[in-house]
Amino acid sequence: MSTRQSMAVLMAAALSAAILVPGLARAQxxxxxxxxxxxxxxxLQSAQQGxxxxxNRIDTLEQESRAQQGQIELLQHRIQQLEQQQKDQYLVLDARLRKLEQNAAPVATAASDAAAPAAGVNNPASVGAPASAQPAAATAKPPATVPASVTPAEQAAAQQTAYDNAFAFLRNGDYAEASRRFRAFLQRYPHASLAPNAAYWLGESYYVTGNYQVALDTFHRLLTQYPQSDKSRAALLKxxxxxxxxxxxxxxxxxxxxLIATYPGTEEAHLAADRLRAIPQQSSGG
Known part of the structure; x- marks a missing residue:
């Protein structure tokens, strides 16, 4: 082989090496x-696992949320049941009270009618008095027989009628009209025997319509003005x-x-205890 041919072979080999070596380096x-x-x-597998x-976390949270929602619904249902039971109970109690008052009114009227002639018989001026004294006695009777503008019996009947009318609107679900009539009753008869009952049902008419602040003020006023009334216990609960x-x-x-300490063992105390147990759950949720 000539020198020129040898040089050509070497140049070809060098060129091939220059081309192949970078390719091999990149491949490696x-x-x-x-x-x-x-x-x-x-x-992808890592992303799928994440x-x-x-x-799974979302599913767990949804299950916990459904469980909590179920507990809330159960509590709300229980509260509604208790409120309805309490309302029904007080409707019955109030009806009994009004019936007792109605039965007592004729007895009181009969007793007052019987007392009038008895007082006349026992009057010393009418026993053994001379005939000339009889006209004087007769002249003393007219002031007692002059009818007053409204007798106590008529006033009691008017109070009962006004109370019954207001209560009828409450029973029929017309709470706005019931509250208006109970307010009018209390303004006209603030010292009537039915005034505490009217005050209680006035507060109830506000409570059932969600006017809780006005109802609160009404029940508080009842407890202040009529602390010894039969409605005090129910008003304290409300x-x-x-x-x-x-x-x-x-x-x-x-x-x-x-309430529990003052009226232990009563239905109101049991209802108060039930609502008392709901306070931590309700407050933690708010």
């Missing part, structure tokens, strides 16, 4: 297609109910505890 430094696919698959974990609905939980707790 970059990952293969299989490795790239494997890396992508691993990334998504699955997230879905005062606590209003505080509960207004989220005044500390005041409600104090009111319920006061």
């Amino acid at each position: 430094s970059s990952p293969s297609l299989a490795e790239q696919v494997q890396q992508v698959q691993m990334q 998504t699955l974990s997230l879905l 005062l606590g109910y209003c505080q509960f609905e207004l989220k005044q939980y500390a005041n409600a707790s104090s009111t319920f505890n006061q």
Whole structure:
């Protein structure tokens, strides 16, 4: 082989090396297609696991939310049942009270009618008095026989009628008209025997329509003005109910505890204890 041919071979070999060596270097430094696919698959698998974990967490939260919602609905249903039971009970109690008052009114009237002639018979001026004294006695009778503008019996009947009319609107669900009539009753007969009852049902007419602050003020006024009335116990319970609905939980707790301590063993005390147990759950939710 000549020198020229040898040089040509060497140049060809050098050129081939210059072309092949960078290609081999790149092949060795970059990952293969299989490795790239494997890396992508691993990334997808990791993402799928993260998504699955997230879905499991969401499912757990949804289950917890449904459970809590179920508990809330049960509590609300129980509260509605208790309120309805309490309302029905007081409707019955109030009807009994009014019946007793109606039965007592004729007895009191009969007793007053019987007392009048008895007083006349026992009057010393009419026993053994001379005939000339009889005209004087006759002249003394007219002031007693002059009818007053309204007799006590008529006033009692008017009070009962006004109260019954207001209560009829309450029973029929016309709470606005019932509250208007109970207010009118209390303005006209603030010292009547039925005034505490009217005050209680006035507060009830506000409570059932969601006017809790006005109802609270009404029940508080009842307890202040008529502390010894038969409605005090029920008014104290409803005062606590209003505080509960207004989220005044500390005041409600104090009111319920006061009721339980003052009237232990009563139906109102049991209802107060039930609502008292609901306060922590309600307050933690708010």
